[in-house]
Amino acid sequence: MIQKLDYLQESPSQTAGPYVHIGCMPNFAGIDIYGGDLGAQMKTGAVQGQEITINGVIYDGTNTPLRDVMIEIWQPDAAGLFPSANETRGTPDPNFTGWGRAPGNMETGEFMFDTVKPGAVPYPDGRMQAPHITAWIVARGINIGLHTRIYFDDEDQANAADPILSRIEFPSRIPTLLAKKTGEGAYRFDIYLQGPNETIFFDI
């Protein structure tokens, strides 16, 4: 018999279901425990850089808002440094967690993050990526979490040079990855799971 590759298979994903809040944001679900929900606050003090909010709604294929969704975001600080154990390029902002978790409102589906505008981070080959936030979406009916990215529509130059945005096969879909500036420090990022405006999701 020839040799074997003794790798394990990643655990298969299953849907987070309609009650993901119980496990991941129990206080939002009305269960008073842990002294607060993880990811509810991304700032733990005075932060460096521009403070911004990102609001949005996640729509299904009938344009109905997902009211049982949970969305997580992960991003570097304003200087482009990640508050991660393996960050070796510098010391990230000590008052910024980089990680946020928000529910869709149970009536409207609207989510909101109170964060900072991320700095740019290099691609593995050294080119700079445009400022972006990684997003991950789970809900009832979603069998495996959906990865996407939030870029910014007021970063034309950086977006044009971005190694990922510039290799998207259908440029008409790029705007689905751009948060739209709606005011000073305010952005809107709606997500469409299906339809003509379907958001680009990543296999990453």
Place this chain on the structure above:
Amino acid sequence: MSLIKQTGGYVPRDRNWQPDALTPAYKTSIKRSPQAALLSFPTTLSEESSPVFGHKLIGELDNDLILNHAQTGESAIGPRIIVHGRVLDEMGRGVPGALLEFWQANAGGRYRHQKESYLAALDPNFGGCGRTITAGDGSYELRTIQPGPYPWPNGMNDWRPAHIHFSIFGHGFAQRLITQMYFEGDPHIKLCPIVDALKSQKAVDALTALLDMHRTVPMDSRAFKFDIVLRGQRQTYFENRKEGL
């Protein structure tokens, strides 16, 4: 210093093994599944980094669902069980410091949630959520009551097998995973449209916890073993290829 360097890149997710977005027997997936091809590219710093959750985050009873929502001197009702196992990566290495969050229905199959409408009774001493962080070898343990099966609106008479939901944070956002643990021998497993989103019996087995009599506490709690595997990170003797080489 080891000659082997972590280059940081994660092994691609096996989409032939993971469930598809569209699984029509699970009806909600029909309008919630993306239809365009996913955009594939190698992981970058954004996916190879992850928030830090320290052990001091975790309270004494956070991984004990029998007590963490109970009045003093009382405990949740149902078959007392311990669930234990290890979080590993695809190379078989233990993943230390991984945050596990878990949630489940009570022994009657009822969740504590405002949108839950099943007629089974709530247990005032059971909240249904817990969390823990893996030890240096990737091991974890929790104590709970065995959840009950429950009906759900999909087909006219669909019932979920008893299950515990797990959310897992490893060392890179690329590893982020939510899944469900089932119990060995549950006859509902092969009837469930959500389980059926899995593509093979091997995948179902990978989510089925075995009764573990070695870890059972006599006259107290039975035990089930459930290992979780996260995506692996490449290792090589060679540095990353630079542009032009």
